[in-house]
Amino acid sequence: GAGVSQSPSNKVTEKGKDVELRCDPISGHTALYWYRQRLGQGLEFLIYFQGNSAPDKSGLPSDRFSAERTGGSVSTLTIQRTQQEDSAVYLCASSLVGLAGVNTGELFFGEGSRLTVL
Amino acid sequence: SQQGEEDPQALSIQEGENATMNCSYKTSINNLQWYRQNSGRGLVHLILIRSNEREKHSGRLRVTLDTSKKSSSLLITASRAADTASYFCATENQFYFGTGTSLTVIP
Numbered sequence: 032g033a034g035v036s037q038s039p040s041n042k043v044t045e046k047g048k049d050v051e052l053r054c055d056p057i058s059g060h061t062a063l064y065w066y067r068q069r070l071g072q073g074l075e076f077l078i079y080f081q082g083n084s085a086p087d088k089s090g091l092p093s094d095r096f097s098a099e100r101t102g103g104s105v106s107t108l109t110i111q112r113t114q115q116e117d118s119a120v121y122l123c124a125s126s127l128v129g130l131a132g133v134n135t136g137e138l139f140f141g142e143g144s145r146l147t148v149l
Numbered sequence: 150s151q152q153g154e155e156d157p158q159a160l161s162i163q164e165g166e167n168a169t170m171n172c173s174y175k176t177s178i179n180n181l182q183w184y185r186q187n188s189g190r191g192l193v194h195l196i197l198i199r200s201n202e203r204e205k206h207s208g209r210l211r212v213t214l215d216t217s218k219k220s221s222s223l224l225i226t227a228s229r230a231a232d233t234a235s236y237f238c239a240t241e242n243q244f245y246f247g248t249g250t251s252l253t254v255i256p
Contacts, residue, residue, distance in 0.1 A: 035191075066246070073247055073249050074246040076246075091238065136191070137197060138184070140191030141191050142191045143191055
């Protein structure tokens, strides 16, 4: 597709359930980023992929959060045993270059996946 | 942390006025970027300024960078109601964004 695609756009789940959020970056973009944005708040960095590897997982808030990227393309963010505080919009972004130390590329964002945990 | 922090947190102006928002960061950078987020949407890249640049223009946008003060400003001239959005700065690696400035332009 022409842009970053995220699915689902909206997800309502019950506390304790697992959820998977998907991000399909722009074709050819090597770097992929996941962020969390709580209502009225800024962006909280979660994880960064360069190709299939994740040099920086420091933003994942707990071991209930994991992410993977296969084939240097699609990424999945998984939240296990969801809690109410996980409710937020999860934003994915990709860029053509993503080199630790120097990144001259702009980020292209998807429209986000809005997660509501009841 | 290389986190950018914007101020003010919120800004309300009349249509036609200029809007200025600021960003401060903590460590040396190679570039700084500004993004815009309309309510409920993803972020859109506005402009990138490199560390060896002091000022950059794009349409009604003017960005300045002062590396000695570790700060940047975004000026939107002749604001329009459609400029109502949140504006974020991000330092290199795009790992870290600030909390944003929420701009409201009143028609």
